[in-house]
Amino acid sequence: TYPQLISVFLRFGLVDREDGRDRAVRPLGHQKQWISKARSHPLKPPSLGSELKRLHKPRICHSTRELDGLKIAIVRTTLHRGSGQAVHIKEIGRRLVQRGHEVTIFAREVFEDLDSLPSRRVSSSFDGVPFIRHLGFTMKAGVLIQGYDLVHTQYHPDIFVGNYLHSIKNIPHVFTYHGFAPIRLWVNPMQKLKMIDHKAGTFPSLRAGVDQIISVSEFLKNELTSRFMIRPEKIQVIYNGVDPERFRPEVNGEEMRKRYGLAHRPVVLFLGRLAPYKGIQYLIKAIPSILKQIPEAIFLIAGSARYDTARIGSMLATASMRRAVIFTDFVPESEVPKIYAACDLFCYPSLWEGFGLTPAEAQACGKPVVAFRHCALPEVVAHGETGILVKPGDHEELANAVVELLSDPARMVEMGRRGHRRVKRLFSWDVAADRTVSVYERAISIHGMQC
Template structure:
């Protein structure tokens, strides 16, 4: 069985989908490479995964148009309609490509349907691309992988995708996220000048992440003379100005610290340094940060929406994301109850053992084999 994976995400700074693509390929490279031959399809050669086969389809507009990788996908699909490049299955690790009927059997991974539920969080170009291509992508795929049962339900409810066409494969977390030694954590504290106890949030500053609810809950806690500060780690996304306006109105400028984007290698130390991690997001296709925090021994509070209960299970506290007073009570419970805190830390460390990239890759291979066998029967 020869599987081609669209690997153009490896050319760009890695975020969510890029991390998924990288870790999936990394594990596939180490699992039975003889029986399952992996080909990376890209528009340029890079130094990653030197042992894997490469299919390079040059991007004719790379040096002319910024973000021309969208156009490259169109160009690639025109090629795939004419030839299969010697592969049996093609796997696209992201939602909206490819959308044409092509010669190899086609598998796509759908992480979420955020552009349809929260269009204000995306550029007009991204929304146009999704609205134009996504439904056709779902229709022409031979199999769909979703990160969570919640995303599977969304695909069934919003797009009428047949249940049997979707397989759920939970993602993994990087082994870098673990309990660290005191000296390592102290270096991160010093780097970011965090010489005080703090509550942590990690994620983009945008409406879907529901940061104002966290700020209002934190304000209630400060009114009770809490010694904790709130650290918000993440880059500015869309419509973030309301967050700063609220902070000024509540006179919390000195109590809330914004680190901006934190490099991936610093995140484990940041989670380790925090007394509590809060993730108030309204919608997630999977939700890495709560798992990352738990892997670092940090107790977690997260909203009871979308996929988050499925991911966190009973290892974290849940709250209604529209009820900041409920969140306030949950925060106070953890900060004042050492037995509860210790119990959540213990449950969190146990919970993350269920989410590994090796497990994710092995389950993905089973789907490749299923689609390949269907092809041969036909």
């Protein structure tokens, strides 16, 4: 199996075992030197057969321990700035520390400010094809993660690290499922291949080597149980949260309005990754219909471009459309609440969402939301109460909903109030952290019974 393959590599000296220093995985050429030294050494190196026999010996479980002050390893290969997963890890990690637990984040690349959370960089000299790169990351992380009570993984190939530590080192493993956007929604061929690789590696790994799964929505839990036959009792739904101190109706948006020359015009905001599955193309298609009825409207498109975005600018066909659209590029974390405060309405025509963190944040700031009615978005946006949900992929319905709300300021204000109250009630990082600790306790208990 994958974990056993890694263990053989570790046993035969392909990876440095030194604790305290972040050493790279040794290249395969190092084996020639190792064999040369081994020939002159009085102790024989272990044979492959004896090593595999050792792996099949029954595991000895550690005695039950108190669950106060857990030592937790959170693994994520890459933490992209502003991504939902980076926010999730940072917010949960910070609150786990506040509750007396020791948290360390293990990652290959970190582009996000982790608010002083301890982190270890998992460097590896293996690169090239995804399998080799993932193998290198898993091997090195498996060496670095020593003496932890639990490993918590978030995505692919992080799950391989948890599977290895679960199977070989007897460490309980919790996996948070954030979901994968369908392959058909990607335009870039390389991105399609990447998503195929992610899915092919993740779903088989969920069946063994994972004690508990956290799903960030009921939609994703249903996907796991109905499409991938994961037992429901193995999955706990814990919604993402919103920081009520940062995202609140009292935040002043005048600074952003002045910066982008918005004056007192009605502002429609999109904030998110400029990728095809986020549906920015449908908002752009809706703009002409909106401008016909509300010519003074302006559209603020905020977010960084990572995939398939070269055609977005070319979609702004007319001069009036170009004058009505402002691209801000990446918005620093400190300015995100201000840009929500600067808008009148948040439009989020995403084609796929495992949760929908930005619509939740917008509602926390007292803004109504227009979005597509599918995936997890109906769990985040209450149709007719905190916003309007329309048929997925229908840019005319999207335009009509935007016009309907912009034409009724009093209704937008009331929806904003309801949205703020609903988010405060349902989407709390403090509640999410407490429930995550409960899942940890359950995973440790289940893992002990399985040994």
